[in-house]
Amino acid sequence: MQLDNNTIRQTHYNILNVKEDASQDEIRTHYKSALLTSHPDKLLQHTTNSNYNDPQSKFLEIQTAWEILGDVKSRALYDMELRVSRQEDIVADEIELDDLAVEVSSDSDVVELFYQCRCGDYFSIDSSELEEMGFQLLTEGNKLSLRARDSADVASIVLPCGSCSLKIRLLIKQDTS
Known part of the structure; x- marks a missing residue:
C-alpha cells in the first residue's frame, strides 16, 4: 500500500487480504470469506462492530476487487498497471x-511518527493510518515495531512530505523472533 497526497491507496489484493502472487483459488477463498464478514445485512445485525463505518462501501470494494482479480485477463492488466504506478513512486x-521520531498524543491512543524532510517540513504517519493499512504498531519499552496482517518478510509504505513533492519509503521488516 502506498500513501499518495495524504490519502491511503489500497490495492485490490489488500482489500481481499491476499498476497499479489496468490493463486486464483486463494483469491476466491478470501473473497468468499470477506463477503461473509462484510455483507451489509450481516453487519446490521452486529451494529457494535466499529471496523466498518460504511458497510455498503466495504462490500462494494470487495465486489470490485473480486471482479478484477477473479478474471485472469483483468487481473493481468491490473497487475501491469500496479507495477507501473509503483515505478512512478520515486523516493x-x-x-x-x-x-x-515518535510523538504520543496525551488525549488519545494515537502515536504519530515523523521524519524531517530537506525542505524543513515532515513526512508523517500515525498509528490509526497504519492500522487501516493492515499494520499494528507495537511498543515494547522504548522500542517500536510493526506487525503486518500478512506474513510478508518486507513491506513498504511511501510517505509524501507535508509541503514539497518529495517522498520517502518506510521499509517494514517483520520480526522473525
Missing part, C-alpha cells in the same frame, strides 16, 4: 522505523 530516501 528521495528509504528509512526504517528506528529512523522516525
Whole structure:
C-alpha cells in the first residue's frame, strides 16, 4: 500500500487480504470469506462492530476487487498497471522505523511518527493510518515495531512530505523472533 497526497491507496489484493502472487483459488477463498464478514445485512445485525463505518462501501470494494482479480485477463492488466504506478513512486530516501521520531498524543491512543524532510517540513504517519493499512504498531519499552496482517518478510509504505513533492519509503521488516 502506498500513501499518495495524504490519502491511503489500497490495492485490490489488500482489500481481499491476499498476497499479489496468490493463486486464483486463494483469491476466491478470501473473497468468499470477506463477503461473509462484510455483507451489509450481516453487519446490521452486529451494529457494535466499529471496523466498518460504511458497510455498503466495504462490500462494494470487495465486489470490485473480486471482479478484477477473479478474471485472469483483468487481473493481468491490473497487475501491469500496479507495477507501473509503483515505478512512478520515486523516493528521495528509504528509512526504517528506528529512523522516525515518535510523538504520543496525551488525549488519545494515537502515536504519530515523523521524519524531517530537506525542505524543513515532515513526512508523517500515525498509528490509526497504519492500522487501516493492515499494520499494528507495537511498543515494547522504548522500542517500536510493526506487525503486518500478512506474513510478508518486507513491506513498504511511501510517505509524501507535508509541503514539497518529495517522498520517502518506510521499509517494514517483520520480526522473525
